[in-house]
Amino acid sequence: MPCQHRDDGRGRCIDCEAFLDPPSVTRYVGTYINRDGQRTLMTPSQGRHTFATEAEAQAWIDAVTANNSADTVRQVWGDNPRFETRPCPCYPHHFDPQTCWFD
Secondary structure, three states: OOHHHOEEOOOOEEEOOEOOOOEEEEEEEEEEOOOOOEEEEOOOHHHHHOOOOOHHHHHHHHHHOOOOOHHHHHHOHHHHHHHEEEEEEEEOOOOOOOEEOOO
16 A cells, blocks of 8 residues: 655655655746746745735736836846746745746
8 A cells, every 4th residue: 555645744754754745835926037048036035025816916016117117127137027927836834935937
């Protein structure tokens, strides 16, 4: 019979010692295309920069672009950042993102 995987509190199974996938919740983040052509977070990878809904994340992106000059946006995020919201797996409770790279 296959192992039922009981978490030891450190992400490993008590019975078979397999590494377990961390629990996650879906939050929404602002992303952009960096100078290497990869889509990544617009902000540090911290829960305070995630949003409960896609609309909230989009409103934040809209505020960033409305309240900063084109020159500032270019200095921080490059010539053609192509901002978009993306769903992001986050750790429960503090909502820190589990990844910073997106398709």
